[in-house]
Amino acid sequence: MNEIVIAPSILSLDYSNVSAQLEELKASKAKWLHFDVMDGHFVPNLTFGPDILKGFKKACPLFMDVHLMVEDPKTYAPIFIQNGADLVTFHTEALDNDLSRIQGLLDEIHNLGAKGGIVVKPNTAIEPFESVLKSCDLVLVMSVEPGFGGQKFMADMLKKVEWLKEKRQELNLSYRIEIDGGINQDTYKSALDAGCDTLVAGSYVFKNDITKTIEGMLA
Numbered sequence: 001m002n003e004i005v006i007a008p009s010i011l012s013l014d015y016s017n018v019s020a021q022l023e024e025l026k027a028s029k030a031k032w033l034h035f036d037v038m039d040g041h042f043v044p045n046l047t048f049g050p051d052i053l054k055g056f057k058k059a060c061p062l063f064m065d066v067h068l069m070v071e072d073p074k075t076y077a078p079i080f081i082q083n084g085a086d087l088v089t090f091h092t093e094a095l096d097n098d099l100s101r102i103q104g105l106l107d108e109i110h111n112l113g114a115k116g117g118i119v120v121k122p123n124t125a126i127e128p129f130e131s132v133l134k135s136c137d138l139v140l141v142m143s144v145e146p147g148f149g150g151q152k153f154m155a156d157m158l159k160k161v162e163w164l165k166e167k168r169q170e171l172n173l174s175y176r177i178e179i180d181g182g183i184n185q186d187t188y189k190s191a192l193d194a195g196c197d198t199l200v201a202g203s204y205v206f207k208n209d210i211t212k213t214i215e216g217m218l219a
């Protein structure tokens with residue numbers, strides 16, 4: 001069983017007070033940071049480029065979990081790896097759900113020395129990707145439509161988590177199962193019970209006491 005990891009999503013940081021929050025994160029029980037890259041095309045929002053990742057990694061050297069919400073992950077995955085990504089996830093939909101392109105990008109990420117995994121939007125089934133699971137260090141299930149923090153958790157997505165947990169055992173694999181969107185005091189337990197071992201939490205962490213909120217989910 002994988003250790004439970006909380007990955008605070010920097011999308012919800014208070015950008016008028018970044019240094020103090022990064023110091024608090026460094027001292028907290030969070031071992032990862034979740035870094036949401038949005039290109040304004042794949043999702044209707046625009047966020048951070050590779051220089052920002054480089055700065056965050058320098059200021060707060062936690063494990064950088066980079067979630068690419070971009071139309072062209074093949075171009076951007078290597079760039080974010082060069083700038084500090086420890087793990088890169090990309091959307092299957094951005095590669096037209098094409099298994100050979102997905103496998104190719106997972107291989108490329110590994111060849112560049114990073115960990116890699118796939119992400120599916122709420123309306124994308126997970127079962128068609130069984131053949132690439134062996135090459136995933138992590139599978140990310142979106143429990144909101146990607147693009148914005150602060151949305152309502154879609155409990156139906158836990159069926160994907162349960163399927164991933166069963167497949168991991170059946171195929172004797174060890175990928176992590178991450179969930180992203182709407183994780184808070186009312187939802188994190190059901191995500192853990194379904195089989196998630198990696199919880200992304202944005203507004204819940206940054207709109208509350210950072211240290212205590214992270215500890216609460218790990219208790």
Ligand SMILES: O=C(CO)[C@@H](O)[C@H](O)COP(=O)(O)O
Pocket residue numbers: 009011012034036067144145146147148149150151180181182183200201202203204
């Ligand atoms: O990828 C995304 C949104 O697309 C997330 O990482 C959000 O940042 C999660 O925010 P909360 O739902 O936890 O507020």
